Structure formats: C-alpha cells, structure tokens
Amino acid sequence: MVLVQNTNWNNAAKALKNISTATNFQLDKILNLSDKELEKLVMPSGYYHNKAKTVRNVLGMYQTSFSELKKLDTDTLREKLLAIKGVGEETADVMLLYLFNRPVFVADNYTRKFFSKYFKQKFTYASLRKNIMKNFAFTVKDAQEFHALLDVYGKQNK
Structure with a gap:
C-alpha cells in the first residue's frame, strides 16, 4: 500500500x-x-x-x-x-x-481521472470520496472489485 x-x-x-x-x-x-x-x-x-x-x-x-x-x-x-x-x-x-476489510471508496488518481472525464469536472481526493461515500452501499468485496476495475481502466486509458 x-x-x-x-x-x-x-x-x-x-x-x-x-x-x-x-x-x-x-x-x-x-x-x-x-x-x-x-x-x-x-x-x-x-x-x-x-x-x-x-x-x-x-x-x-x-x-x-x-x-x-x-x-x-x-x-x-x-x-x-x-x-x-x-x-x-x-x-x-x-x-x-x-x-481491515471495510467497504470504502478509494479516490486514487485513476479514479479521479475517470470521474473527471465522465462528469466533466475536476475532483480532489476528498471531494470525490465524500460524494461517492454518501451513497456507497457496497460490500467489501464489491468495493474491492470496483477499485480494481477503476485501476485497470486507468492503466489502460492513460
């Protein structure tokens, strides 16, 4: 990490x-x-x-x-x-x-670039995390998968 x-x-x-x-x-x-x-x-x-x-x-x-x-x-x-x-x-x-296996949203660089591209606005780590966590009803497994998919997307779309 x-x-x-x-x-x-x-x-x-x-x-x-x-x-x-x-x-x-x-x-x-x-x-x-x-x-x-x-x-x-x-x-x-x-x-x-x-x-x-x-x-x-x-x-x-x-x-x-x-x-x-x-x-x-x-x-x-x-x-x-x-x-x-x-x-x-x-x-x-x-x-x-x-x-710790907690269902949280990781707003890393790849994730912020993804959301910025599709929502046509810039996000700080804190602002994106806050906006997503408001309605984040994922299980730990789902949150891990979501994070991994966003990272794969980010690596493929630099």
Missing part, C-alpha cells in the same frame, strides 16, 4: 521482491532492519527515505495495535490511520479496504 504510492506497479513490485528476498516478509525481520537497509530495499519504489519510514510506522502499528484497531468503527479507524506519520488519505483508505 505504501510502496505503490507515486510510482508504477513495476517499481513497487521490485521493492516488494527485495523485501521478500531479504526477510521473507517476516514482520520481525523487516522491523529489525536498519533504516539504511530498509531504504535500500524499497529504493525502486521511489521516495525511499520517506517510504521506508512509513513502512516501518505502518508495520509497527500492525504489530502492536492491529487487534484493537480492527474493533474500531470505520471513521475512527480512518482517523487513527491518518495519524500514522507518512500515511495519507489514499493509503489510509486502501488499508481500510484491503487490510
């Missing part, structure tokens, strides 16, 4: 492969890496100083608070996720949708 921000999937995949090779995605191994080691692993995804810190912050939250966080209502949980240093609106919503 963090590594794919502001880059293409291929670069995020390279960073994930690096992490997998070095740690086999074992949480303790990742968290025990030095800052420099983690930065080197995430480097292909760009913004590696900030992303390494954010990965560490998110995984630290996951390790210490996941059980408590998943009990929170969605709005409160979103506020908690946004309070994690390095986590913005899109990352928080992707975490809600895929990690």
Whole structure:
C-alpha cells in the first residue's frame, strides 16, 4: 500500500521482491532492519527515505495495535490511520479496504481521472470520496472489485 504510492506497479513490485528476498516478509525481520537497509530495499519504489519510514510506522502499528484497531468503527479507524506519520488519505483508505476489510471508496488518481472525464469536472481526493461515500452501499468485496476495475481502466486509458 505504501510502496505503490507515486510510482508504477513495476517499481513497487521490485521493492516488494527485495523485501521478500531479504526477510521473507517476516514482520520481525523487516522491523529489525536498519533504516539504511530498509531504504535500500524499497529504493525502486521511489521516495525511499520517506517510504521506508512509513513502512516501518505502518508495520509497527500492525504489530502492536492491529487487534484493537480492527474493533474500531470505520471513521475512527480512518482517523487513527491518518495519524500514522507518512500515511495519507489514499493509503489510509486502501488499508481500510484491503487490510481491515471495510467497504470504502478509494479516490486514487485513476479514479479521479475517470470521474473527471465522465462528469466533466475536476475532483480532489476528498471531494470525490465524500460524494461517492454518501451513497456507497457496497460490500467489501464489491468495493474491492470496483477499485480494481477503476485501476485497470486507468492503466489502460492513460
């Protein structure tokens, strides 16, 4: 979720492969890496100083608070996720949708371009999310599928 921000999937995949090779995605191994080691692993995804810190912050939250966080209502949980240093609106919503299985709308770049094209107006992340969430009666599975379809569309129609 963090590594794919502001880059293409291929670069995020390279960073994930690096992490997998070095740690086999074992949480303790990742968290025990030095800052420099983690930065080197995430480097292909760009913004590696900030992303390494954010990965560490998110995984630290996951390790210490996941059980408590998943009990929170969605709005409160979103506020908690946004309070994690390095986590913005899109990352928080992707975490809600895929990690916490909450039916939320992710207004990423592809999605905003899609809606802007068809509604002939510009949307900020917050404005599009707010407008869609008013009537968002999707299940988690439907929300995940909708997000995936919008991303596929966006990648095919750059």
